[in-house]
Amino acid sequence: MPSIEDELMFPSTPGKFKIDRSNRQLNRCFASTSTMFLWALFLIALTASYLSFQSFVDSGSRYLTASWGGIQWEKQVRTSAQIHRSGGISVLVTGATGFVGSHVSLALRKRGDGVVGLDNFNNYYDPSLKRARMSLLSSRGIFVVEGDLNDGKLLSKLFDVVAFTHVMHLAAQAGVRYALENPQSYVHSNIAGLVNLLETCKAANPQPAVVWASSSSVYGLNEKVPFSESDRTDQPASLYAATKKAGEEITHTYNHIYGLAITGLRFFTVYGPWGRPDMAYFSFTRNILQGKPITIYRGKNRVDLARDFTFIDDIVKGCLGSLDSSGKSTGSGGKKRGSAPYRIFNLGNTSPVTVPILVDILEKHLKVKAKRNFVEMPGNGDVPFTHANISSARREFGYKPTTDLETGLKKFVRWYLSYYGYNTKAKLVQ
Numbered sequence: 001m002p003s004i005e006d007e008l009m010f011p012s013t014p015g016k017f018k019i020d021r022s023n024r025q026l027n028r029c030f031a032s033t034s035t036m037f038l039w040a041l042f043l044i045a046l047t048a049s050y051l052s053f054q055s056f057v058d059s060g061s062r063y064l065t066a067s068w069g070g071i072q073w074e075k076q077v078r079t080s081a082q083i084h085r086s087g088g089i090s091v092l093v094t095g096a097t098g099f100v101g102s103h104v105s106l107a108l109r110k111r112g113d114g115v116v117g118l119d120n121f122n123n124y125y126d127p128s129l130k131r132a133r134m135s136l137l138s139s140r141g142i143f144v145v146e147g148d149l150n151d152g153k154l155l156s157k158l159f160d161v162v163a164f165t166h167v168m169h170l171a172a173q174a175g176v177r178y179a180l181e182n183p184q185s186y187v188h189s190n191i192a193g194l195v196n197l198l199e200t201c202k203a204a205n206p207q208p209a210v211v212w213a214s215s216s217s218v219y220g221l222n223e224k225v226p227f228s229e230s231d232r233t234d235q236p237a238s239l240y241a242a243t244k245k246a247g248e249e250i251t252h253t254y255n256h257i258y259g260l261a262i263t264g265l266r267f268f269t270v271y272g273p274w275g276r277p278d279m280a281y282f283s284f285t286r287n288i289l290q291g292k293p294i295t296i297y298r299g300k301n302r303v304d305l306a307r308d309f310t311f312i313d314d315i316v317k318g319c320l321g322s323l324d325s326s327g328k329s330t331g332s333g334g335k336k337r338g339s340a341p342y343r344i345f346n347l348g349n350t351s352p353v354t355v356p357i358l359v360d361i362l363e364k365h366l367k368v369k370a371k372r373n374f375v376e377m378p379g380n381g382d383v384p385f386t387h388a389n390i391s392s393a394r395r396e397f398g399y400k401p402t403t404d405l406e407t408g409l410k411k412f413v414r415w416y417l418s419y420y421g422y423n424t425k426a427k428l429v430q
């Protein structure tokens, strides 16, 4: 007896066979037509998705490049870079909407130098503060390009458009303790970004002189005081410090191989108006005003931590002095033509103050008592104290800090109250 399968495939009745055969042919024909139809549909869908993907990619790349490029953009860059004084310089300021970057950009513009800013507006801290600083820069005719140090095409384009005489490199991943949370961001900005920038500078023709922000943190566990540039810097206490120290070595190689004039500035805990919200003086102010407790770290045996807090205006003078005395790069188009200056300077205040005294001063200016919560310094990258010897910077370009912590914090508090709208609630001690 034929099986059901056999019956379906090979029917035993001849008449039935005929009908079934024609049915099968019909079915086959129908099946092949519908298969073709399905294939056609599939191909149409594939083509449509490919086309829409292409247009998405196109629009995406347009979006990515929309923030820079084009005739209008180049015009803005050129206009911003124009020098308005005899003997002036034309400076690319990276990190231009950062704390130090915004102050330096304004000071350069004020004396008639050309300034073009570059900033990636990352969200390490409230980007609205960076946008507010940018508005200030725009109001003084400074154009800030939105882009990342790691965008080599953008950097090359900037140098195609303007023959910058100097680069003031202040863009960085700052903060000592944040390195525990996001170590890669330090490598991205402070190592990869720095190398990318130096690659562009080395290839530029003419090469600019480069002044950049190193950090007092490179002294790490150094105990010799005050800290001099020739002291040990091989014991970093944080990844931040390690990347800044690496930056000093990296810039040295670019000076040595390509003839780039390099100046590294070791900033000592810079503070002031328009400052960085992640820093202690800033976050303490916020908490004190909001009635929240503040955490004050203490070293071993309850020893207070101390910092050589340096006011922003003094740092700006140091930056301008460094730019003016930078010397010239000797290479061009990637070829060294002779030796160029390689310098490193401390920019500090030379008088360390303990953290509890910093809080005393804030309380006085804010007229509000802080709720102090003392804890032992966690092993998160902090160092017990910093203290700058600034004789090299004084000798080379007359660096002389003039603002003590009391005066500087008074200016900071005045700005803070005004910026965050506290003016009507708190009165400053005059």
Ligand SMILES: O=C(O)[C@H]1O[C@H](OP(=O)(O)OP(=O)(O)OC[C@H]2O[C@@H](n3ccc(=O)[nH]c3=O)[C@H](O)[C@@H]2O)[C@H](O)[C@@H](O)[C@H]1O
Pocket: 174, 175, 176, 215, 216, 217, 218, 267, 268, 269, 270, 278, 279, 280, 281, 295, 296, 297, 298, 305, 306, 307, 355, 382
């Ligand atoms: O000169 C530098 O090279 C660095 O300066 C700055 O680092 P620091 O000197 O660590 O400043 P900052 O955080 O204001 O802490 C100040 C003091 O308050 C203590 N501190 C801090 C936070 C807290 O909650 N409690 C506390 O006691 C803390 O233990 C410390 O004793 C920059 O952030 C850094 O980017 C880099 O530029």
